[in-house]
Amino acid sequence: xxxxxxxxxxxxxxxxxxxxxxxxxxxxxxxxxxxxxxxxxxxxxxxxxxxxxxxxxxxxxxxxxxxxxxxxxxxxxxxxxxxxxxxxxxxxxxxxxxxxxxxxxxxxxxxxxxxxxxxxxxxxxxxxxxxxxxxxxxxxxxxxxxxxxx
Amino acid sequence: xxxxxxxxxxxxxxxxxxxxxxxxxxxxxxxxxxxxxxxxxxxxxxxxxxxxxxxxxxxxxxxxxxxxxxxxxxxxxxxxxxxxxxxxxxxxxxxxxxxxxxxxxxxxxxxxxxxxxxxxxxxxxxxxxxxxxxxxxxxxxxxxxxxxxxxxxxxxxxxxxxxxxxxxxxxxxxxxxxxxxxxxxxxxxxxxxxxxxxxxxxxxxxxxxxxxxxx
Numbered sequence: 001x002x003x004x005x006x007x008x009x010x011x012x013x014x015x016x017x018x019x020x021x022x023x024x025x026x027x028x029x030x031x032x033x034x035x036x037x038x039x040x041x042x043x044x045x046x047x048x049x050x051x052x053x054x055x056x057x058x059x060x061x062x063x064x065x066x067x068x069x070x071x072x073x074x075x076x077x078x079x080x081x082x083x084x085x086x087x088x089x090x091x092x093x094x095x096x097x098x099x100x101x102x103x104x105x106x107x108x109x110x111x112x113x114x115x116x117x118x119x120x121x122x123x124x125x126x127x128x129x130x131x132x133x134x135x136x137x138x139x140x141x142x143x144x145x146x147x148x149x150x
Numbered sequence: 151x152x153x154x155x156x157x158x159x160x161x162x163x164x165x166x167x168x169x170x171x172x173x174x175x176x177x178x179x180x181x182x183x184x185x186x187x188x189x190x191x192x193x194x195x196x197x198x199x200x201x202x203x204x205x206x207x208x209x210x211x212x213x214x215x216x217x218x219x220x221x222x223x224x225x226x227x228x229x230x231x232x233x234x235x236x237x238x239x240x241x242x243x244x245x246x247x248x249x250x251x252x253x254x255x256x257x258x259x260x261x262x263x264x265x266x267x268x269x270x271x272x273x274x275x276x277x278x279x280x281x282x283x284x285x286x287x288x289x290x291x292x293x294x295x296x297x298x299x300x301x302x303x304x305x306x307x308x309x310x311x312x313x314x315x316x317x318x319x320x321x322x323x324x325x326x327x328x329x330x331x332x333x334x335x336x337x338x339x340x341x342x343x344x345x346x347x348x349x350x351x352x353x354x355x356x357x358x359x360x361x362x363x364x365x
Contacts, residue, residue, distance in 0.1 A: 036242065039235070039285030041278045044319070046238035071319075077239045079343055083310060084233075084240040085323040105344070108239050112319055145246045147347060 027055040028094070030128050033140040035111065035118060036104075045069075045118065047109040047126065047140055048102045053094040060131040061092040068124050070113040077105050086110075091131070104145070118142050195342070196327075197357060199364075202336040208301045213280040213292030220335055226261045227354070228331040232295070232309050234270035234322045235282045241324075242286075243345070248328065249286040250347035255354060256289075261333065265291045267303055269311040269324050307337060330354070332361060 033049040053059050064072040074089040092107065094100050102108050109126075118124060123139040130136070205220055212218040229248060233241035245266065252264050266283050268274040271294040274282075279292035296302035297311075304311070312323040328350070330339040339357055341350060 036238075038238070038242065039282045041281045042235055042238075044236045044238045046242075075239075079240070079326045082325055082327050082340075082342065083323050084237075084326040084343075085312075086239070086321050104239060104243050110238055145242065147243075147247050147250055 027132075028053050028059055028130055028134055028136065030136050030138045033126065033138045034143045035124065035140045037118075037120060037142050037144050040117060043113050045111040045114055047072075047111055048104065049109070049138070049140075050099060050101050051092075051094050051128075052099045053096060055132075056096045057132075058093055058095050059134075060094065061128060062090075062131055063129045064109055064126055065129070066111070066124060066126045068115050068118075069111045070115075072112070072126070073110045074107065075110050076107045079105075120144075196340040196353075197360070198338060198340070199360075202332070202338050203306070205306055205331060205335045205337060206301060208296075208299070208303055208306065210296055210302065211276065211294050213276060213283050215276045218291070218293055223263075223331055223335050225333045226263050227259070227333060227358070229262070229264045229350075230267060230303070230307075230329040230331065231265070232267045232269050232304070232311065232325050232329075234268050234324065235274050235278050236270070236319075237322065237324070240326065244326075244328070244343075245283075245286045245290075247345045247347050247350070249290070251350040251354075252287055252290075254347065254351055259358075263289070263291060265293055267293045267295045269295055269297070269304065269309075270313070270322050271295060271297065330357065 029050075029052045031050045031052070033047060035045055035047045038045050051061060061074065064074070066072060074092050075086045076089060078085050078087055089107075092100065100107065120142050122142050125137055125139050128136045128138065205223070207220040209217060209219045229252070231241075231244055231248060233244070235241070248264055252262065255262050264287065266279075268279060274292075274294065276294075279294065283290040283292040293303070295304045297304065299305065307329055309325045309329075310323075311325070314321045314323070326343045328341040328345065329337065330341065332338045338361070339353070341353055
């Protein structure tokens with residue numbers, strides 16, 4: 001019985017530590033995370049978000065992961081001499097006290113091979129890892145593209 | 151002496167007449183030229199005029215697995231975009247902008263079609279292509295480009311593409327522009343990005359007006 005209560009206690013403590021860590025993450029925030037609704041059968045989806053570094057040191061996004069996709073990569077769309085291409089970034093630096101927007105036609109996350117098709121109303125979880133060890137989990141919303149936005 | 155006198159009598163008015171005629175003609179020509187220039191600039195950038203390329207016949211497969219050739223373009227204005235379905239950013243942005251433009255243009259004009267040509271026919275199966283184009287608009291057409299064929303749309307329009315093959319998730323570089331082929335099957339214009347539906351609609355109206363006046 002004592003062991004069980006110990007276990008419960010340590011579990012509560014563990015959960016609390018996690019919450020504290022999450023609050024600590026306010027140094028860096030991930031907001032407005034959304035995945036564009038895509039045609040069925042497409043095996044690469046795209047996510048956009050706003051990354052804000054509130055600290056006075058430069059931080060980098062080093063990886064994004066999710067159990068729902070085989071892999072996630074950071075890319076940037078480039079249109080040069082009328083050719084559209086994408087360059088892959090292994091990390092994405094966010095300078096001190098600044099914001100980087102992942103947005104249509106610019107930086108974005110490529111989500112490869114969704115395990116199940118995503119539909120409106122789903123809120124898939126993505127985990128963002130930063131160079132200072134911070135990990136942030138965020139839920140994405142599924143949205144239709146709004147062409148007047150960009 | 152008399153003839154000399156009469157000659158000199160006519161010489162001055164004659165010369166004056168020639169000068170006036172020449173100046174007038176020059177003036178008229180320069181006005182006409184500047185009008186032509188104005189007309190040309192009104193056509194907007196990216197219009198291949200006065201010598202648009204006449205498209206030759208080609209044969210490819212559409213998103214229903216049916217044969218699609220030049221005859222399907224006759225009598226229609228065709229908007230063409232070259233991309234691939236695994237392109238997550240630029241292609242769906244362009245296709246959804248094109249869907250907005252198409253929706254509005256077809257309320258005013260008949261005989262407009264939008265064609266998505268995949269430059270990645272290896273991965274873009276007929277089924278993929280079909281669900282892809284119909285997602286944006288049920289009337290959109292998907293075509294598989296013959297990458298090697300001399301007469302293919304790709305070769306005829308002269309578009310560039312590149313497969314960055316490292317693994318199965320490879321990326322493809324492709325044109326960012328939208329191409330416009332007129333009902334007489336001439337490659338008439340290249341609409342450059344950034345694409346906005348209002349911009350495409352206005353460009354199309356200008357180009358159509360210009361062609362109606364100058365054809």
